[in-house]
Amino acid sequence: MRAIAPELFIETPEGPRLLGGRRHENGEIVFPLPQGGERAFYEPVELSPRGRLWSWTVQRFRPKSPPYAGDEDERGFKPYAVGYVELPGEVIVEARLELGEVEPRLGLPMRLEIVPFNHGADGDWQSCYIFRAEGA
Amino acid sequence: MSEVFIVGAGIHPFGRHELSGLDQGVFAARAALADAGVEWRDVQCAFGGSFAAGDADAALPRLGLTGVQFINVANGCATGGSALLSAYWAIKSGEFDLAMVLGFDKHPRGSFNPAPADMGLPDWYGELGMMLTTQFFASKIQRYMALHGISRRTLGMVAEKAFANAVHAPHAWRRAPVALDDILNAQMVNDPLTKFMFCSPSEGGAALILASPARARQLGRDQIRLRGAAMRTRVKGSFEVFSPSLDIERGPSPAELAAKAAFEMAGMGPRDMNVLQLQDTESGAEIMHMAENGFCAHGEQEALIQAGATRIGGPMPVNTDGGCLACGEPIGASGLRQVYENVIQLRGLGGGRQVPGNPMSGYTQVYGAPGLAAVTIIGK
Numbered sequence: 001m002r003a004i005a006p007e008l009f010i011e012t013p014e015g016p017r018l019l020g021g022r023r024h025e026n027g028e029i030v031f032p033l034p035q036g037g038e039r040a041f042y043e044p045v046e047l048s049p050r051g052r053l054w055s056w057t058v059q060r061f062r063p064k065s066p067p068y069a070g071d072e073d074e075r076g077f078k079p080y081a082v083g084y085v086e087l088p089g090e091v092i093v094e095a096r097l098e099l100g101e102v103e104p105r106l107g108l109p110m111r112l113e114i115v116p117f118n119h120g121a122d123g124d125w126q127s128c129y130i131f132r133a134e135g136a
Numbered sequence: 137m138s139e140v141f142i143v144g145a146g147i148h149p150f151g152r153h154e155l156s157g158l159d160q161g162v163f164a165a166r167a168a169l170a171d172a173g174v175e176w177r178d179v180q181c182a183f184g185g186s187f188a189a190g191d192a193d194a195a196l197p198r199l200g201l202t203g204v205q206f207i208n209v210a211n212g213c214a215t216g217g218s219a220l221l222s223a224y225w226a227i228k229s230g231e232f233d234l235a236m237v238l239g240f241d242k243h244p245r246g247s248f249n250p251a252p253a254d255m256g257l258p259d260w261y262g263e264l265g266m267m268l269t270t271q272f273f274a275s276k277i278q279r280y281m282a283l284h285g286i287s288r289r290t291l292g293m294v295a296e297k298a299f300a301n302a303v304h305a306p307h308a309w310r311r312a313p314v315a316l317d318d319i320l321n322a323q324m325v326n327d328p329l330t331k332f333m334f335c336s337p338s339e340g341g342a343a344l345i346l347a348s349p350a351r352a353r354q355l356g357r358d359q360i361r362l363r364g365a366a367m368r369t370r371v372k373g374s375f376e377v378f379s380p381s382l383d384i385e386r387g388p389s390p391a392e393l394a395a396k397a398a399f400e401m402a403g404m405g406p407r408d409m410n411v412l413q414l415q416d417t418e419s420g421a422e423i424m425h426m427a428e429n430g431f432c433a434h435g436e437q438e439a440l441i442q443a444g445a446t447r448i449g450g451p452m453p454v455n456t457d458g459g460c461l462a463c464g465e466p467i468g469a470s471g472l473r474q475v476y477e478n479v480i481q482l483r484g485l486g487g488g489r490q491v492p493g494n495p496m497s498g499y500t501q502v503y504g505a506p507g508l509a510a511v512t513i514i515g516k
Contacts, residue, residue, distance in 0.1 A: 004260045004263060004264070005258060005259070005260035008260060020381070028383075030381055031380055031381035032258060032380060032381075035258065054279065054382075055275040055276070055278050055279035056275060056278060056327075057271055057274035057275050057278055057326045057327050057328075058324070058326065058327045059265060059268065059271060059326060060323075060324055060325055060326060060327075061247075061325065063247070063249070063265045063267075063268055064246060064247065064249035066249065066251065066262065067249065067251060067252055067259065067261075067262025067263055067267060068249075068262065068263065068264075068265045069262075069263035069264075070265060080265070082265070082266055082271055082275075083275055083278075084275065084382060086384060089384070090384070091381045091382070091383070091384065092381060092382040092383070092384060093380070093381050094266055094379065094380050094381065094382075095266075096264060096265070096266070105282070106279065106282050106283070117264065118263075128260070128264055
């Protein structure tokens with residue numbers, strides 16, 4: 001299984017980490033790590049795999065394709081939670097969320113996970129990052 | 137610097153139509169010219185735009201090939217507001233006496249689906265299903281409700297008011313009242329917002345004629361001044377649509393900055409405004425924009441809306457023609473519709489939706505992708 005995009009996240013001995021960028025001139029952290037011409041202004045930084053829920057919603061209709069690249073069609077579409085997770089002292093990142101039966105609230109503890117997302121043009125699985133609520 | 141007057145206003149009804157977006161724009165342009173009592177050949181400069189219905193200067197063969205200086209404007213959700221701002225500067229500079237502002241649009245059904253690369257974003261952001269305006273608005277109001285004590289019932293009341301006001305607005309799209317319970321219990325689109333709490337992309341056209349003081353007096357149309365107009369783009373720390381990440385340290389929104397600038401230009405404050413048109417892409421946006429534009433403190437909306445303060449007849453009537461919720465959002469025309477509605481209100485021609493007590497001043501604010509806001513203040 002390969003990542004849906006390069007330099008989005010990496011595997012470490014302690015588990016997966018999102019890759020952010022720390023801007024050389026002022027130390028600010030952004031996510032994702034900028035690519036292309038902007039890449040030169042940032043150094044890669046492994047972001048904290050734990051954070052707290054900053055806001056959320058549920059996507060209840062299938063987004064238009066393009067750009068959405070989920071495998072499922074209208075009929076097979078299942079709503080998914082999506083929102084923002086604050087990584088303390090670093091940055092607030094947007095992510096798909098797995099809440100399970102946990103009632104969402106501001107400050108809910110969340111942790112990073114890498115999961116299968118869709119099949120690429122060659123038919124192989126591609127993975128993406130999500131944040132899962134603790135206990136979900 | 138010259139004062140700037142709004143001497144003409146025209147609109148093509150918003151909604152879904154057979155006519156092309158361009159023809160709806162031309163319809164509005166002709167209506168604005170007739171309203172001002174001027175001919176197209178009198179117009180010295182024009183600024184126009186659409187987001188999805190082609191170049192605005194395609195109106196030229198229809199309106200007349202007069203050689204007029206026509207500038208196409210493309211500025212995301214502030215396209216109409218930016219065209220207006222350009223004409224405002226042109227008249228204010230003293231260079232021109234008569235200018236037209238034109239905006240129209242015709243969008244496909246359903247949510248907007250911009251290409252990530254067009255907004256400088258990586259493809260995976262769209263592929264994962266995170267690049268939707270509806271998600272942004274839902275996430276913003278979800279957090280706001282938790283921080284500032286706004287109830288779901290209040291979200292519903294904003295939509296209920298929009299449809300009730302639109303009953304009396306001939307240019308509105310959805311003109312049938314919807315009961316509060318039906319709004320609250322309708323299909324959820326992006327929690328906590330149901331389908332009646334979201335506006336839809338639609339179609340329509342709107343046009344304004346701006347003039348110098350001398351020209352306005354000559355036309356007998358020197359009643360309504362454009363006292364302030366400003367737009368601002370996002371600054372660090374604001375929570376914006378299409379943001380894969382946000383700064384932990386929060387900052388002001390573009391609406392807050394544009395409001396402050398426009399109030400300073402007008403030498404007026406929020407308490408001086410008698411009728412408000414605030415961007416209501418969804419119910420929550422209207423609520424949050426009340427505070428961002430300075431009309432109340434964060435959290436006060438709950439009591440104000442429950443008490444009917446934002447209804448026609450209340451102390452701060454908001455979206456008297458039903459706003460985007462009832463008119464839909466043809467991007468190029470939407471901000472100009474707000475100004476059109478305030479012109480109607482200040483002229484006292486609002487009929488069943490007229491704000492009582494002879495309103496002397498009107499305020500408009502648009503917000504949209506990729507994080508910008510435009511404000512106007514008009515006054516008698």
